[in-house]
Amino acid sequence: AQSVAQPEDQVNVAEGNPLTVKCTYSVSGNPYLFWYVQYPNRGLQFLLKYITGDNLVKGSYGFEAEFNKSQTSFHLKKPSALVSDSALYFCAVRVPYGGATNKLIFGTGTLLAVQP
């Protein structure tokens, strides 16, 4: 069965320090992986995706993610955290369903708190 795990409910980091939000996945076949961010009372905003190619994927707002096939991980990173990065972050995997189906399986989310 396809699944995504985000082992940390919350990550705390000081502004200006690097941040990492962890994600591991379990899929059959090649994974399509995504990161989304959710601000309070808002929908999900797309940050970045890995389909194929370079293991380091760059996305919006200075975020990047590293795909590691051997460790089945797709950790989200940013070299220097901002207070405005504080939000709920979701890792997701696209389920190969056939045809046009675009089903995403989400992790439980990680709350990122950046202290000034």
Added chain:
Amino acid sequence: ETGVTQSPTHLIKTRGQQVTLRCSSQSGHNTVSWYQQALGQGPQFIFQYYREEENGRGNFPPRFSGLQFPNYSSELNVNALELDDSALYLCASSSFEGRANTEAFFGQGTRLTVV
């Protein structure tokens, strides 16, 4: 902001009632998916519509149904509401291009409270 809009933003219904939520997809997108996000959890896939037909369904009972219209907008209908249906309902649009979908872009959600 994405071009996906949902209405209403908030809704309060009584147990046993029916509700209809609406979604307008981003321009150029032909596929709409619906997700339920309970408090403190990740979104759960309800179903997807493509070419006005349901094209994939998650683990939700038949009282969750939907429609997609020729302009690719969509409705989510829930009958016989239960207290556990209280959640944020998210609509996501994407474009199916041949063999694969583009990434999904989400609306701001409809917060449904069942009392």
